[in-house]
Amino acid sequence: MEATTKDLRLHTKSLMAATSRGEEVIISYRGKKRAKLVPLDEPPRKPTGANPLFGLWADSDNDTSVEDQVRQLRTPRSFDDAD
DSSP states (O other): OEEEHHHHHHOHHHHHHHHHTTOOEEEEETTEEEEEEOOOSSOOOOOOSSOGGGGTTTTOSOOSOHHHHHHHHHSOOOOOOOO
16 A cells, blocks of 8 residues: 555554554655664554443343443333422
8 A cells, every 4th residue: 555644744643553453554755765663573553342332231140131220211201290
């Protein structure tokens, strides 16, 4: 992949994403190739499966399902007149 210094300045995130995918990015300045962005020797991280936040309440004593808890949160509140 080739990019200019302007691309590097304005689109750094996408160029870094390209290197994390294993691509090499050649940076040119005024039409001449000047630098190369290459990925580090570290292997790319692979997804580990489930998001660790899904197990946030794994040790909870609550035995209701997530759907029941969400349904309970979404029920409208009623305010009774106790006067």
